[in-house]
Each structure stands twice: as C-alpha cells, then as structure tokens.
Amino acid sequence: MKATEVLADLQRRFPNEPEYLQAVEEVITTIEDEYNKHPEFERYNLIERLCIPDRIFSFRVSWVDDKGKVQNNMGYRIQHNNAIGPYKGGIRFHSSVNQSILKFLAFEQTFKNSLTTLAMGGGKGGSDFSPRGKSDMEVMRFCQAFIAELWRHIGPDTDVPAGDIGVGGREVGYMYGMYKKMAREFTGTFTGKGLEFGGSLIRPEATGYGNVYFLLNMLATRGIDIKDKVVAISGSGNVATYTAKKLLELGAKVITMSDSDGCIYVPEGITKEQLDYIFKLKNEYRGRIREFAEEFGCEYVEGGRPWGYKCDIAMPSATQNELDGDDARTLLANGVIAVSEGANMPSTPDAIKEFLNAKILYAPGKAANAGGVSVSGLEMAQNSQKLSWSSEEVDEKLKGIMKNIHEQCQKYGKEEDGFTNYVKGANVAGFMKVARAMMAQGII
Structure with missing residues (x-):
C-alpha cells in the first residue's frame, strides 16, 4: 500500500470533502509501514474498505x-x-x-x-x-x-x-x-442520558477528565508534575469546563477559555468560584464567554484564540482545525511543553508537524479525548445489565482506560531515540485491532 496513491484516489472520488481527506491522510501516512508488514491486508484491499x-x-x-x-x-x-x-x-x-x-x-x-x-x-x-x-x-x-x-x-x-x-x-x-x-x-440506544433514565455518573465530565488523565500519563514519562503548570484551554463547553475543573483540583493554573465569539485571559488563573460562574453561564443561561469578562473585569479579545499567551500546556477543546501552524510556532516560542487535544482534530497538519519536530509531548484527540466515549461504553454496559455504578467506580475505570490507551500509544509510537510519537502510536494501535477483526470476518 502506498499512502499517496490511496489518498490521490480518495481525492478524485471525494473532491469536496477536505476535512475527511485531512483525517484520512493523517492516519494512512502513519500506519503505512505497519500495514505493509501484513501482505494479507493488501490482498483484501483493507485500507480502502476501512476509509469508506x-x-x-x-x-x-x-x-x-x-x-x-x-x-x-x-x-x-x-x-x-x-x-x-x-x-x-x-x-x-x-x-x-x-x-x-x-x-x-x-x-x-x-x-x-x-x-x-x-x-x-x-x-x-x-x-x-x-x-x-x-x-x-x-x-x-x-x-x-x-x-x-x-x-x-x-x-x-x-x-x-x-x-x-x-x-x-x-x-x-x-x-x-x-x-x-x-x-x-426502553434500551440503552443513546448515551449521555439523564441519570433518572439510564445515564451514567461521570459521563458529562468524562472527556475533560479523561484528557487530563492522559496528560498526566504523558507528563509522568518525563517526570513532570502538573502542579503550578500554566494551562491555556480553548472552548467553554463540557469538555473545556471539566478539563479546567480537574486541572484546578490538581493545582494547575488555567489562564484562558473561549467560545466562537472570543477569548478570555486571566493571567492569575481562573478560580474555582469563577469556573462555577462559567458552568452556570453556559449550562443554565447558555450565555457567551464575554459575559464572564464583563462580570470579572478580565481581558477579552473579540474573535481571539488562546494560543498567543505564554503557557506550559495547551489543551485545544473547541473544534476542528482551531490551532494552525502559526499558533503552534507561537506556543513553542513561548515554551509550551505539552499539547493534549480535547476536541476532534483541533490541530492542523502544519501544527502537528511543528509539535512532532519539536519533540514535545503531543497527544492527538483520538487518544486524549477518548474518555467521553469510554464512559459512554460503560453507560451501555450498565444499561444492558440494568445496573448503576458509583461515580468513584466509573472514575477508576476511566483512569484505567486512559492509562491503557497511553500504553498502547507508547507500544506502537516509541521511536529509536526514545521519543514517543503519540500520533503514530494511536493510529497504529487503533488500526490493528479493527484490521484484524475485519480480516477475521471476511469481505462483507
């Protein structure tokens, strides 16, 4: 399999789908070597079947x-x-x-x-x-x-x-x-349901908490403590707010949050009381982040993004392609040591290239933000068994899952110089399980 040939064919067939082609390119270019170790995959044209x-x-x-x-x-x-x-x-x-x-x-x-x-x-x-x-x-x-x-x-x-x-x-x-x-x-057909009708404790928190748990596993590989680290977060929805909540519990300092209108900057760090206000603002009143700035008198930049502020860790948690190559270069110039994605594909290919070349700790969304769907899976299990686990039980299972994902990324992403390419590790680990299942089930 040649990744360039596969991508060229998909570009010809789906010319007006740039986000889809971007996601496919990021995966197939990183799994190409591993894929070609298995000639049976190519005989079954597995890569095309998996892309479509x-x-x-x-x-x-x-x-x-x-x-x-x-x-x-x-x-x-x-x-x-x-x-x-x-x-x-x-x-x-x-x-x-x-x-x-x-x-x-x-x-x-x-x-x-x-x-x-x-x-x-x-x-x-x-x-x-x-x-x-x-x-x-x-x-x-x-x-x-x-x-x-x-x-x-x-x-x-x-x-x-x-x-x-x-x-x-x-x-x-x-x-x-x-x-x-x-x-x-009455079955578990949806996840993220209310607790009164089959929802799971920790589900709203899961993506944000899971992202922090993955970050902690990454930092531990370099002996870095999260306490007192300055963190820039984008977004102000569930993922961003619960990421901030867990970081505050661990002693980190969150200096930014944002929405589609603009960005707030709190150099001394958002307090627990201020974060509670953001929760209420977003969940009860469906308000905008500028209202936080009006309430507390902090800096607000209309149309702004968090990546120009000096920080140790960046956690993009809003939407796809929100952090580009220029943003990445600014973050690196300001001394960022880790980027962990709470959103799906928030970094552009140019940004990812900058992070990997700098050999900082960089966690792609498919690994770092898998906590949400993990607890959705746990919700499905509870529904099928007609059970309800405590928040402590679910949180422990979530920590275990994120640790396991980190270990898989290390297994497939470790390079000769000891650097872990989490993009490659996540892609290869995720691909191999699906590929083996598809091979076992025949051409369907």
Missing part, C-alpha cells in the same frame, strides 16, 4: 418554529465501521455541519473507539441546525423531527448515538424520548 463508510444516511428535517413557520435542515448519520461492535459516536448540531465533517468524525471515531478496548465501532451524525438562540420548544420539535427519520437506523446493538457540539443532556433527552416512542422499547 459502510453507509451514509442523509435526510431533510422539517420542523415548526415558535412563529409557526416551517423550517428545513439537513440530517445525517454516518455508520463508518462495526467490525468490533455496534456503531458508536455523537450527534452534532451546528450550522457548520456537512457530510465531510461528519465523515471525518466517524472515521476518527472508529480508531478512537478501538483504542478504548471496549466493543464499539465508529459512527457520527448531526445536522446543520444550531440550538443557539432557539427556545426549548423549538429544540424539542427539531430533535423529535430528526429522530422521526433516524430511529429506524439505530438501536442498542446496531448504532448508539450520543452528544457532541450543540447536543447536551437536553437534546439527548428529547431525542431519546422520541426514539423510545417510535421504537416502543
């Missing part, structure tokens, strides 16, 4: 707004690969959603889920509907219309959706309620 989704559903979603006007959005579900378990991946509601973005997310999810060691395949879905500025009733009507089309394609042993950008507990609840009505069953 099993199936794609796209549909119109018509719903009625509060003024009685009919609105129309597009809905999608990408079922990428189920070699090791039912399709599993979030649903994203955001105006930027298109088929390319969801194909990249589903592709990444396949390897991320493989790394967790849990029985989950990869999938992703969403819509170009944005909950921002919509009433609860409008969000409910949209979610119900979305699931009225999607419900027949999902199920506890078929495809298990969850939340993502724009989809939190409110949206999951509305979608699960409609699914339950249409399918006439």
